[in-house]
Amino acid sequence: MEASENCCVKVALHIRPLIDDERLQGCKECVTVTPGKPQIKIGPHSFTFDHVYGSGGAPSPAIFEDCISPLIHGLFQGYNATVLAYGQTGSGKTYTMGTGSGDGCQTGLIPQVMNALFNKIEILKHQTEFQMQVSYIEILNEEVCDLLDSLSMKMETTNGHAAKVVRHPIQIREKSNGAITLAGLTEVAVNSLQEMATCLDQGSLNRATGSTNMNNQSSRSHAIFTITLEQMRKISSAFPGNDTPDEDMGEEYFCAKLHLVDLAGSERAKRTGSDGLRLKEGIHINKGLLALGNVISALGDEKKRKEGVHVPYRDSKLTRLLQDSLGGNSKTVMIACISPADINAEESLNTLKYANRARNIQNKPIVNRDVISNEMQKMQEQLKLLQAELCARGGAPSDEVLVLKERIAWLEATNENLCRELHGYRSRCAVVQQFETDVQVCHRNFTVYVFHT
Ligand SMILES: Nc1ncnc2c1ncn2[C@@H]1O[C@H](COP(=O)(O)OP(=O)(O)OP(=O)(O)O)[C@@H](O)[C@H]1O
Numbered sequence: 001m002e003a004s005e006n007c008c009v010k011v012a013l014h015i016r017p018l019i020d021d022e023r024l025q026g027c028k029e030c031v032t033v034t035p036g037k038p039q040i041k042i043g044p045h046s047f048t049f050d051h052v053y054g055s056g057g058a059p060s061p062a063i064f065e066d067c068i069s070p071l072i073h074g075l076f077q078g079y080n081a082t083v084l085a086y087g088q089t090g091s092g093k094t095y096t097m098g099t100g101s102g103d104g105c106q107t108g109l110i111p112q113v114m115n116a117l118f119n120k121i122e123i124l125k126h127q128t129e130f131q132m133q134v135s136y137i138e139i140l141n142e143e144v145c146d147l148l149d150s151l152s153m154k155m156e157t158t159n160g161h162a163a164k165v166v167r168h169p170i171q172i173r174e175k176s177n178g179a180i181t182l183a184g185l186t187e188v189a190v191n192s193l194q195e196m197a198t199c200l201d202q203g204s205l206n207r208a209t210g211s212t213n214m215n216n217q218s219s220r221s222h223a224i225f226t227i228t229l230e231q232m233r234k235i236s237s238a239f240p241g242n243d244t245p246d247e248d249m250g251e252e253y254f255c256a257k258l259h260l261v262d263l264a265g266s267e268r269a270k271r272t273g274s275d276g277l278r279l280k281e282g283i284h285i286n287k288g289l290l291a292l293g294n295v296i297s298a299l300g301d302e303k304k305r306k307e308g309v310h311v312p313y314r315d316s317k318l319t320r321l322l323q324d325s326l327g328g329n330s331k332t333v334m335i336a337c338i339s340p341a342d343i344n345a346e347e348s349l350n351t352l353k354y355a356n357r358a359r360n361i362q363n364k365p366i367v368n369r370d371v372i373s374n375e376m377q378k379m380q381e382q383l384k385l386l387q388a389e390l391c392a393r394g395g396a397p398s399d400e401v402l403v404l405k406e407r408i409a410w411l412e413a414t415n416e417n418l419c420r421e422l423h424g425y426r427s428r429c430a431v432v433q434q435f436e437t438d439v440q441v442c443h444r445n446f447t448v449y450v451f452h453t
Contacts, residue, residue, distance in 0.1 A: 294315065
């Protein structure tokens with residue numbers, strides 16, 4: 001795997017327009033965007049973000065080009081990415097992400113992501129083989145549910161009472177290398193934009209929503225739509241002294257994930273008017289968001305970071321699942337959503353403070369190339385060096401030239417063997433991950449060619 005620069009979590013603010021309900025209540029806008037700057041004022045407080053959209057800031061459609069396009073570009077280079085929509089209930093997260101069933105789902109970010117992915121694949125398909133899978137989960141009342149598994153989302157009728165959706169939670173597992181996985185998660189292989197859109201629609205329909213005083217279609221869960229992009233790319237290279245340019249050097253395998261997260265909205269029971277089930281959901285929502293806030297605080301505070309303060313990822317399912325997106329191997333963008341209405345000023349201020357802290361989080365994204373490809377790349381670099389040396393010696397017979405030729409022959413044979421191995425294992429990330437656990441065997445062989453010339 002390739003190391004890369006640390007990169008901070010980017011935070012964009014999206015201010016939705018006043019909605020009918022707020023106009024009917026006679027609300028006024030209480031936020032002001034500084035013209036030409038990603039800066040916002042609310043009362044005496046002012047905040048600067050990476051971008052500000054809506055309400056006098058940049059136009060909302062620019063979010064995709066500015067914030068999401070670079071993540072997609074990175075995904076094709078093998079970098080994991082995460083987009084997190086955060087904000088108070090009713091602030092426009094679902095609309096912005098396009099995970100709902102309203103107008104936003106046509107223009108939201110996820111449909112645009114899907115379009116961009118398939119457009120790019122169309123351009124690259126002649127030199128790269130692609131496979132994509134999607135999964136869609138929600139965290140509801142601190143349980144993880146698979147939104148694409150129709151069996152775990154059964155409609156059940158009890159004692160003749162109305163049918164209700166019964167959700168069967170799935171378990172979080174931690175592998176020996178610390179990676180988090182979900183036991184038995186449905187991963188649907190998708191080959192077209194239409195197939196991917198169907199998964200999004202079906203999962204979104206299964207997602208738990210309910211009516212509160214603040215939003216008549218409030219998402220009651222945190223939802224994570226994950227796209228896994230696997231690539232098998234042809235490597236070609238011209239050896240010095242070789243007349244055939246772009247000689248086929250085998251293939252490289254990359255596997256990167258894009259998590260698109262629509263968080264449930266923070267809420268106050270007094271304002272949502274929740275009781276019973278809605279209240280219980282609200283308590284869990286706030287608990288998960290508090291845990292997320294604590295992780296953001298621990299990671300965003302430079303002093304704490306330098307002191308190596310414990311990051312409480314394990315305090316909630318949400319933070320365990322987002323561990324890599326915050327402070328780990330991912331390029332991450334947070335989209336903080338707020339309502340401009342004066343009745344929501346207190347909640348908007350809280351969102352702004354929360355999002356502002358997230359800007360200090362440093363991630364360490366790396367290219368997710370599998371171990372075999374990695375070793376192959378090292379080997380090919382060695383081959384190039386040896387070929388160049390052979391060329392420089394002009395091929396005159398000597399002991400050194402003989403040794404060089406032997407080494408080159410050995411490397412070429414090993415490279416060919418590995419190409420075959422990789423072919424056999426390329427179909428799924430999981431299989432390659434399994435293969436990585438056996439990599440010590442390969443390493444023993446590789447040490448043979450790691451020598452100093
Ligand atoms: N940019 C926008 N332009 C117009 N209307 C919007 C915009 N964003 C949100 N809305 C409207 O505001 C209302 C609340 O939006 P939405 O359901 O997306 O909020 P939310 O933050 O996801 O809420 P919750 O956390 O309760 O699920 C909806 O009626 C939606 O259509």
